[in-house]
Amino acid sequence: MKPILKSLSLFGICLSLSAASLFADVSIFSELKKSLEEKTKTFQMENGLRVLMMKREDSPTIAVYSKFLVGSADETPEIAGTAHLLEHMLFKGTKNIGTTDYEKEKPYLEQITVWGKRLDSLRIQELEMKSRGEEPSSEFKSRLEILQKRFSVLLELHRKFIISNEDNYIYSRNGGVGFNAYTSNDVTNYQILLPSNRLEIWAKLESDRLKNPILREYYTERDVVLEERRMRVENRGLGILREKYMDAAFSEEHPYRMPVIGYEKNLGFLDLEKTQTFFKKYYDPQRMVIAVVGSLDFDQTEKILRTYFGDLKKGTPQKQKKIPVGGFAGPKFVSVVHPSTPSKIIGFNKPAFPDPDDAVFSIIDTLLAEGDSGRLYKKLVIDEQIAQGVYCWNGDPGDRLSNLFSIYITNNQNADQKKVENLVQEELERLKTEPITSEELFKIKNQILAGYLRGLDDNGKLADVLSLYQLLYGDWKELLKGYEELDAVTPEDVQRVAKKYFVLENRTIAELNPPAKENTPSPK
Template identity: 60%
Template sequence: MWSLLPKSNFFRSILLFLTFSISANLSLFADEDIFLEVRSSLESRVKKVVLKNGIRLLMMKREGSPTVAVYTKFLVGSSDETPEIAGTAHLLEHMLFKGTKNIGVTNYEKEKIYLEQIRVWGKRLDSYRLQERELIQKGEPVPEKLITDKNVLEARFKSLLELHRKFVVSNEDSYIYDKNGGTGFNAYTTNDVTNYQILLPSNRLEIWAKLESDRLKDPILREYYTERDVVLEERRMRVENQGMGILREKFLSAAFEKHAYGMPVIGFESNLPFLDIDKTEDFFRKKYRPHNMAIGIVGDVDFSQTESLVRKYFENIPDGESPKPQNVAESFDHETRRVSVKHSSGPMKVMSWLTPASPHPDRPVLELIDAILSQGETGRLYKRLVLRDKLAQRVSCWTGEPGERYANLFAVYVTNVRGADPDKIESAILEEIESLKKEAVSEEELLKIKNQIVGDYIRGLNSNSKLADVLTYYELVAGDWTEIFDDYSRLDRVTPGDIMRVTQKYFSPRNLTVGDLTNSEGEKK
């Protein structure tokens, strides 16, 4: 398809492709008219409504199946945490599946008595455990009374949890969705956002509205202490048992000495066992506010009926005060930072440079540099490290590591060939970077890369779920879903000179962080 479109108008290509992907019929207008025509066509299929409390509702009509994909997203992630409460956003994601006063319980009035005691005894047990750990870390003896009191309380607390369990109806919300034809009921937390999703028959949308509004109005942090242990075990599996997990955590901590992007989404091993239930509730009240919330509904949707339904169930959720931003800026000027991690898996290397957040004009240039270096088997780093020098098994770039709300990293991740010299890998990467600084990319190569980026992106949008995800993400992180258009308009305008300028500007030794994964003997194998 790309070969049939005018090479002089890259943006025309993406707009036509996106238009066809949503089944819009559009005649070919003159180049100067195509942008406005396609944008108008898309905007007629997407309706944005802002509720009185600040919730943003995005509805997109898309024929083909009597279903809707619903994504409820919050501008809340690990970047909104402090080190003391690291992991709270992710833990809350788990907790909001535990039900409300109406869901997940046989009798809330009776359960409430146990919940109150669990909260008191759980906090007291945390205090004992924390005292014991601090003494051990200091090398001081632990008093016998502290050990005895802790052991007695642990036994009582375990019995209390077992008594409470008789009131719990596990996964009742999932059961209700299943009974009503729902699929893909899930959630995820990142550094920037937290998302909840479901795919439903369109005539069951009110089921979603009832369940999800109830989840926001009356969440009960049911099984908080047992779920906290589940998250701790999840961390062990994803981070401590994987060399890549440890490397990325240490690497981000080195790259972000000041900013919250240096903290892992899942939290630290040191603080996860002591995340306080009261502080977790406080985090929910402050962050899960309507002004931080966007709902995307894509599929067989009637705009008027859906808007009325969402207003009925969500508009009476009170909005709180907007907290002051807590993040500090990370430095773009520092000595090269290096970390090395020993683990039986590997070996790997990661290199990164700090870059500005969107909507900075250099962002689309960085996206293109990413693609030039790592787009499939034609990427320069792949051809150099994998095909020619046989130093790597895989290589990839990541623009926007680990998030996009704040200044972030342009990162290069390499899976080394065992026995390969990591210094040669680093030198090869730096040489390819230098070539972009000194030699202009050809117009032909740049056009090819632009088309590849758009093709890959649009192919990923060929589902209601992906569209709902993207619409809500742009609405929250970029400030408006229509920034999708501006993103690709800016991409189209990038020139070979821009590639040279931006590479020279950011890819400096005084803006570099390097991480190596080595074996247990220390050899960077």
């Protein structure tokens, strides 16, 4: 057993689980846990900002991930999409970066704010008139057209001050790669991979981004995000289907109903000043975690980060939303017609981690859809040949609040939707009546851990997952606790969870069908 441990180092992973289970040998998992803890150090600044540092000496590089506890779950329907738009805007520079001369640029920015608000107001009035069946007067149209032209000229005059992607250029000159970001329902993340001796350059740029952000090009970027939504949602059947599915599956007060990218009806009118207020409210050091993983010195790294981020001002703590799973609200069904591949989503409401039932759903996820041996994959794709693919998502769409266990099926073109539904339900019923064997459970636990370890084969992946656990649960070690809970799952737990949650009263079904073909008359 000991030679296996050598090949399992989280700091140069080469995994083989053919001999025995990590879960089965407590000493191996304990040594693995100890190795992680010895190479990781955390500290918290007086302003609440938390930092996680992990030493990995396999290459002279570091991955730096900054996460903020802000996502679509922190929005209201009226400002849906703000967190994602703000992520875009924070790449537009600061008072010091992205501009040829901020003092000369400033008057233009002020005028853009004033005139942009007026233009939005007129456009909203126009939409309201049309919604009432009223035709805007020629005077109104003329006023709107003049304002649009003046605003376009103002934006063009402002462009002479813009230096696009200056931060990315600085990083590239210093060996940085992978400078990027993402927004989810739960968090907003910023990331980069750098040579180890370039941490201070990162700290200077990123602290400036938080202290002196300038949301330049706001109105043009808002249009970019609106087009992104059209491409990702309106033009893709699965995008529409998933949005309708979330809306049906969650109660009205649940924040996960809203899409990260926002709604088409309000994206084009997101207010600049409200977006600035959103930034001040949620980009708070108390809601922030920095993870640095790679070849580093703990003391030197801490000194640099305290120097640049220690003076960030903390705001008023925001209460964390707690949405219980609650009672089952009855079966729900939504249907979408779109010229895309026919698809189906079947989901069940469930609690989030660290509820122990979440670990059981991870077992069920792998049992049903992991690889060719997954029960649903085997039945729907291989045996019945009724689907092209099937996968499960435990924790759909996030982990901060109660969420969903979702089953996504891409059907074959002429598949019977009802048959697909019945076959899925048969497998779920089987979980209630036929206990999973100990051998099958043993294999699944190994699969999950092996897959996880293989996924942590570079600095970036480690920084991403560790910073997420530190942010959401207050301690990255909750990740290890989660795997201990997974190891404790029994065949009886799988049966119990299946009986409790896989019931019609807790089921949401969303299906996508292509438009019906019109019958064309035969030629005479």
